[in-house]
Amino acid sequence: MGRPAADDDSDLPDLPPEWGRVVVPDNAAELSAEAAQVRRELNRPTPSGSILPALLALLMAMVAVLAGLSATIWAQSAPTPSTPATPAPPADLIGRTMPAFELVDSGEPVPLRGLLPAVILLTDTCACPTEVADTIAVAPPGVTVIAINPDPAVRESPPALRALDDPADGLRAFLRLPPRAGVISALLVDRSGTVRKMLPELHSPADFEPELARLAS
Numbered sequence: 551m552g553r554p555a556a557d558d559d560s561d562l563p564d565l566p567p568e569w570g571r572v573v574v575p576d577n578a579a580e581l582s583a584e585a586a587q588v589r590r591e592l593n594r595p596t597p598s599g600s601i602l603p604a605l606l607a608l609l610m611a612m613v614a615v616l617a618g619l620s621a622t623i624w625a626q627s628a629p630t631p632s633t634p635a636t637p638a639p640p641a642d643l644i645g646r647t648m649p650a651f652e653l654v655d656s657g658e659p660v661p662l663r664g665l666l667p668a669v670i671l672l673t674d675t676c677a678c679p680t681e682v683a684d685t686i687a688v689a690p691p692g693v694t695v696i697a698i699n700p701d702p703a704v705r706e707s708p709p710a711l712r713a714l715d716d717p718a719d720g721l722r723a724f725l726r727l728p729p730r731a732g733v734i735s736a737l738l739v740d741r742s743g744t745v746r747k748m749l750p751e752l753h754s755p756a757d758f759e760p761e762l763a764r765l766a767s
Contacts, residue, residue, distance in 0.1 A: 648743045649724060653698070653714040660714055663743055667765040668694040670737040671752070672721065677701035678734040681752055685736070686710045688755045690766040740765050 651662040662668075669685055671678075682697060682704055689695050689710070696712045697704055698721060705713040722728070727735060727750060738747040738761050747761045755762070 643725065643745055643748055646745050648739055648745060649720070651716070651720055651724075653696075653716055655712075655714050665694045665696060665712060666739055666743060667692065667741045668696050668739055669758075669762065669765075670696045670698060670721065670739065672699075672727070672729075672735040672737070673697045673701065673704060674699035675729045676732050676734045677704055678752075679704060681734050681754070682711065684755045685752075688759055688762065690763060692766045693762065738762065738765060 648662065652659045653662055654660065669689060671682060671685060673682065677700070682695075682700075686695050694712055695710060696714055698714060698716050700713045704711070716722075721737075725735075725737065725748065730751075733750075734752045736747075736749040736752040736758060737745065738758055740746050746765065747758050749757055752758075
């Protein structure tokens with residue numbers, strides 16, 4: 551005696567409705583009568599092409615079931631791409647006094663405090679010539695624009711830019727700001743060495759222009 555196939559909550563697609571109610575026998579031997587009937591039907595002489603529509607319908611149903619299974623498996627296993635988030639500056643950074651860093655210019659040490667007030671651009675992972683040029687254009691007199699570990703092309707910028715190196719990456723360590731490819735960061739420091747603004751990802755000088763004007767006062 552057979553029993554109806556149990557319904558479940560799986561994500562597998564339903565069987566085609568034209569198959570009717572599917573009954574799963576308790577014993578495979580119960581299918582012997584149906585198997586014999588199928589053999590008789592297949593051996594019976596039939597008009598040419600009369601069985602073809604039934605075979606095509608069965609094939610299409612099987613393809614639909616397999617396609618549904620494949621789509622379900624793919625949806626469950628496909629990875630979801632993630633977008634790296636822009637890190638927020640440490641909460642205790644603004645208002646903190648910068649250490650007495652020494653940067654390098656053509657092998658010679660350059661005390662950072664002697665260049666303040668300044669806009670410091672971390673350009674080691676992005677040449678970003680547009681952002682550098684725009685920052686130089688809006689910097690008021692008396693405010694130094696410094697590019698740290700810049701691309702060779704940036705080093706050839708106008709004299710208004712100080713291109714310096716930080717071989718030990720002391721600035722990034724102080725800022726707790728790991729490098730990110732294609733991203734330029736900006737740091738505003740007043741003449742006393744106090745951090746006034748930090749932008750982990752600079753898009754435009756408009757992001758810090760109000761604070762930039764106050765640095766020169």
